[in-house]
Amino acid sequence: MKTSTAAFFDELGRRRHEPLLERINATVRFDIGDGASVDHRLLSIDKGDIRVSSENVPADGTVIISESLLDEIINGRTGAMAAFLRGALLVEGDPGVVVFVQRLFPGRSASTAGREASGTEGPSS
DSSP: OOHHHHHHHHHHHHHOBOGGGTTOEEEEEEEEESSSOEEEEEEEEETTEEEEEOOOOOOSEEEEEOHHHHHHHHTTSSOHHHHHHTTSSEEEEOTHHHHHHGGGSOOOOHHHHHHHHHTOOSOOO
């Protein structure tokens, strides 16, 4: 797993409580992989209290995502909802998990969000 991805989940585990999720009671499993190798991160959310583990157990929603795309989301180069809408990440179970889990990711810059919304990658040559 990429360093930024591991650091993101480690930080969530250390944070223990996320005020943005105080109305949420759910489990969300991330299946993170590029090819044959898949890492699992299970977020157990109880009224904003977050526990992170590497358990591969059933969850309310499962986000299936490549390691490179998750790294782009974590680093603010793309958005989770945009990736979901274009089919770059898959959700099994409750698709609402993408809506509340995206609150955990760092925000994107205005220029990145604007390019993503317009479908352009950057300035024209």
